[in-house]
Amino acid sequence: xxxxxxxxxxxxxxxxxxxxxxxxxxxxxxxxxxxxxxxxxxxxxxxxxxxxxxxxxxxxxxxxxxxxxxxxxxxxxxxxxxxxxxxxxxxxxxxxxxxxxxxxxxxxxxxxxxxxxxxxxxxxxxxxxxxxxxxxxxxxx
Amino acid sequence: xxxxxxxxxxxxxxxxxxxxxxxxxxxxxxxxxxxxxxxxxxxxxxxxxxxxxxxxxxxxxxxxxxxxxxxxxxxxxxxxxxxxxxxxxxxxxxxxxxxxxxxxxxxxxxxxxxxxxxxxxxxx
Numbered sequence: 001x002x003x004x005x006x007x008x009x010x011x012x013x014x015x016x017x018x019x020x021x022x023x024x025x026x027x028x029x030x031x032x033x034x035x036x037x038x039x040x041x042x043x044x045x046x047x048x049x050x051x052x053x054x055x056x057x058x059x060x061x062x063x064x065x066x067x068x069x070x071x072x073x074x075x076x077x078x079x080x081x082x083x084x085x086x087x088x089x090x091x092x093x094x095x096x097x098x099x100x101x102x103x104x105x106x107x108x109x110x111x112x113x114x115x116x117x118x119x120x121x122x123x124x125x126x127x128x129x130x131x132x133x134x135x136x137x138x139x140x141x
Numbered sequence: 142x143x144x145x146x147x148x149x150x151x152x153x154x155x156x157x158x159x160x161x162x163x164x165x166x167x168x169x170x171x172x173x174x175x176x177x178x179x180x181x182x183x184x185x186x187x188x189x190x191x192x193x194x195x196x197x198x199x200x201x202x203x204x205x206x207x208x209x210x211x212x213x214x215x216x217x218x219x220x221x222x223x224x225x226x227x228x229x230x231x232x233x234x235x236x237x238x239x240x241x242x243x244x245x246x247x248x249x250x251x252x253x254x255x256x257x258x259x260x261x262x263x264x265x
Binding site: 033034037038039040041042044045046047048049050052053056057058060061064065067068128129132133135136137139140 | 146154177179256259
């Protein structure tokens with residue numbers, strides 16, 4: 001049975017994403033990728049620190065950090081999407097990138113569908129560490 | 142042995158997330174943006190230990206490669222300023238100034254740290 005989404009349709013979509021003016025502005029300029037990449041990592045530090053602290057402190061503290069967590073999340077996702085778009089074909093083929101996306105989905109499921117327990121906090125911490133390992137791996141594998 | 146390098150780098154990034162993420166919470170708390178009840182310092186210390194061990198390891202792995210990297214040199218200068226500021230600025234008199242400087246300096250350390258990869262002659 002043939003898949004309803006053909007492989008060639010997916011790869012042509014990825015190529016189109018990569019050819020967008022915005023994507024090319026990042027991949028072809030000298031400072032585009034370094035700046036977006038640096039902001040991505042800084043936002044991860046702020047977002048990750050806030051999520052971790054929220055997980056392991058009181059609910060009141062977690063609620064106070066919600067604005068910081070939301071801003072951090074938005075910046076991480078935006079810069080991450082821009083970095084992906086700048087080189088969509090290569091990233092989508094990277095095994096580490098694919099693993100990262102799977103781990104991010106698991107992290108989202110853990111955060112959205114489970115109640116605030118000690119166990120959830122440790123699963124979140126473990127997944128965060130795994131996401132960072134997979135992300136670093138993209139540069140090497 | 143070569144596979145160890147990305148592993149140590151990953152631990153370094155986990156550590157900097159703990160370190161800088163919780164420093165930011167403490168600074169934003171001082172500035173009144175978020176008033177958290179519990180102290181983030183234990184996590185900051187864990188992060189500090191992680192980057193304190195992995196940072197020098199990464200440097201010693203290929204020290205001449207780092208010394209010829211402008212982003213690394215900029216990072217070390219900003220890091221030195223951040224550390225000197227942390228230990229010399231009187232927080233009882235200049236609480237808010239110390240928090241603003243800490244936020245800016247540690248953010249710049251992370252930005253310059255990430256840029257090391259972009260200025261690497263081997264292009265990793």
